[in-house]
Amino acid sequence: MTVQALPIENYALLDDADCEARIVAAKQKLGKRVVILGHHYQRDEVFRHADLTGDSLKLSREASHSEAEYIVFCGVHFMAEVADILSRPEQIAILPDLAAGCSMADMASLPAVQRCWQELAQVLDPDADVTPVTYINSAADLKAFCGKHGGIVCTSSNAGKILDNSFAQRPKVLFFPDQHLGRNTGYRMGIALEHMVLWDPALPLGGLSEQQIRDARMILWKGYCSVHQVFMPAHIDAYLARHPDALVISHPECSFEVCQKSQYVGSTEYILKTVRDAPAATHWLVGTELNMVNRLAAEVKAQGKQVHFMSPIICMCSTMFRTDPQHLAWVLENLVNGVVVNRIRVPADEARLAKLALERMLRIV
Ligand code: 13P
Numbered sequence: 001m002t003v004q005a006l007p008i009e010n011y012a013l014l015d016d017a018d019c020e021a022r023i024v025a026a027k028q029k030l031g032k033r034v035v036i037l038g039h040h041y042q043r044d045e046v047f048r049h050a051d052l053t054g055d056s057l058k059l060s061r062e063a064s065h066s067e068a069e070y071i072v073f074c075g076v077h078f079m080a081e082v083a084d085i086l087s088r089p090e091q092i093a094i095l096p097d098l099a100a101g102c103s104m105a106d107m108a109s110l111p112a113v114q115r116c117w118q119e120l121a122q123v124l125d126p127d128a129d130v131t132p133v134t135y136i137n138s139a140a141d142l143k144a145f146c147g148k149h150g151g152i153v154c155t156s157s158n159a160g161k162i163l164d165n166s167f168a169q170r171p172k173v174l175f176f177p178d179q180h181l182g183r184n185t186g187y188r189m190g191i192a193l194e195h196m197v198l199w200d201p202a203l204p205l206g207g208l209s210e211q212q213i214r215d216a217r218m219i220l221w222k223g224y225c226s227v228h229q230v231f232m233p234a235h236i237d238a239y240l241a242r243h244p245d246a247l248v249i250s251h252p253e254c255s256f257e258v259c260q261k262s263q264y265v266g267s268t269e270y271i272l273k274t275v276r277d278a279p280a281a282t283h284w285l286v287g288t289e290l291n292m293v294n295r296l297a298a299e300v301k302a303q304g305k306q307v308h309f310m311s312p313i314i315c316m317c318s319t320m321f322r323t324d325p326q327h328l329a330w331v332l333e334n335l336v337n338g339v340v341v342n343r344i345r346v347p348a349d350e351a352r353l354a355k356l357a358l359e360r361m362l363r364i365v
């Protein structure tokens with residue numbers, strides 16, 4: 001007899017306290033058969049149920065090492081795809097709300113990147129001259145594109161090492177979808193700004209001249225994170241004018257100008273570690289997503305550390321926020337009944353090529 005899935009409508013009106021109890025009970029019943037991975041940007045009511053937390057690199061490794069039958073990814077779509085690609089065939093990756101995407105990842109599509117590659121071929125030989133590097137915040141078909149064309153995946157915590165390795169293979173890099181991570185990392189490696197050009201997929205030849213492409217070392221896709229673009233250099237200046245002792249730390253998805261004004265730049269895991277390991281009573285201005293900053297502020301308060309959010313306006317990652325306790329309770333109770341809802345499955349051919357690009361990354365860092 002086929003067991004019917006419990007409908008999500010049954011959960012929509014549950015309050016968070018009910019969900020909390022039901023999540024705990026379902027997790028207990030499932031035991032080691034399930035692992036919940038939680039990205040740092042998840043809201044507290046979800047984050048507290050994660051068995052493992054981390055930045056994208058750490059969570060990719062956890063997904064590849066996990067023994068559990070079900071990997072429930074409290075994060076966004078591309079993260080659950082990575083879990084599916086790196087896990088064993090019998091493991092099942094689940095995304096509690098299928099609408100939890102990443103607006104930055106959506107800024108580069110496979111047809112647009114293929115068009116770019118073809119257009120670059122008018123000027124140079126891309127398969128000999130250009131390593132395609134995709135930020136992990138991208139769809140699986142773009143990771144597969146990189147796998148096919150000798151390219152690689154990077155995350156915010158290993159971008160420098162991945163770029164070093166990519167330049168050792170070929171003289172140029174096409175970096176997508178986040179221009180800021182590309183520019184901030186390239187600049188730290190000593191690449192001049194004029195040798196990093198911006199490819200606008202809406203324009204012929206990316207809006208560049210043939211000479212600009214020939215002279216470029218990095219071709220940066222015109223993508224960005226809507227959360228991190230909210231942070232402005234003026235926010236830092238205004239804060240430091242009032243609190244000159246504050247230390248500034250930012251995620252590399254922030255603009256070049258914001259990162260230049262920050263003493264520390266790194267992934268979510270790096271930000272947490274840096275502030276946690278800092279001397280007592282230090283004062284921090286942090287440029288990344290609000291849920292994580294609030295949690296960090298509460299955690300280090302007892303050590304006399306002050307942690308402030310960089311922007312005067314509230315900005316959360318609205319897609320990360322879609323994963324709520326209601327959806328988590330829904331997927332877990334269905335698993336208890338033996339029903340898988342919201343499975344993320346990357347088509348086999350695409351997964352094989354994407355895995356190549358991911359494994360190239362995991363071999364380096
Ligand atoms: P991290 O890998 O630093 O966690 O970043 C992921 C992300 O999406 C940040 O916007």
Ligand code: SF4
Nearest residue numbers: 102103104225227317
């Ligand atoms: Fe995507 Fe930005 Fe959200 Fe990260 S914070 S998941 S890059 S939209």
